[in-house]
Amino acid sequence: MGQVPTAAVGVSLGGNMLACLLGLQGSSAPLDAAVAISAPLALEPCSEKLDVGFSRFYQHYLLTQLKKNATRKLRAWPGTLPVDLTQLRTFRRLREFDDAITARAHGFLDARDYYQRASAMPLLTGVRKPLLIIHAKDDPFMTDAVIPLPAQLSATIEYQLTQQGGHVGFVGGSLLRPKMWLEQRVPDWLSTYLDV
DSSP states (O other): OOOOOOEEEEETHHHHHHHHHHHHHGGGOSOSEEEEESOOSSHHHHHHHTTSTTHHHHHHHHHHHHHHHHHHHHHHSTTSSSSOHHHHHHOOSHHHHIIIIIHHHTTOSSHHHHHHHTOSGGGGGGOOSOEEEEEETTOTTOOGGGSOOGGGSOTTEEEEEESOOTTTTOEEEOSSSEEEHHHHHHHHHHHHHHOO
């Protein structure tokens, strides 16, 4: 039985979770390489960003989807969430949902505790496996607080900040000839670590 190189790609909140795993597990992480795309590495500032400007549209969309899922769960299994349907309908901000449901369902005291303990930013210096982090300056979830300083990155992290790309967009070229930049960048970068 041989060993096969293994990689993971995390997108958005999944990218933050992947970076947390790599930071916590260091050299014992079960991956040869990883990529985190549009990861909200500092959850508190990202939550605050969703309360202003154009980002509020994203907050409304995300919150609507979360409330739909929670409603289905409450109807199928009443009492499984720390809120009822009446409370759920009152949430207008993602932070309210995180405070009442996300945090408590996962063992955190409240949204602030969840945002602090589940943010990858403070763990990045512990990453020992190759990790590519890709962010876009025009990501509606991003603030400068999510852009790591060089001192916050371990030597195994390659950080790429593009001017454009939105939240997991990264489409280049023109309308007639679009180029799916991300779909090229990720496999190209991973091939260095996965080709045997």
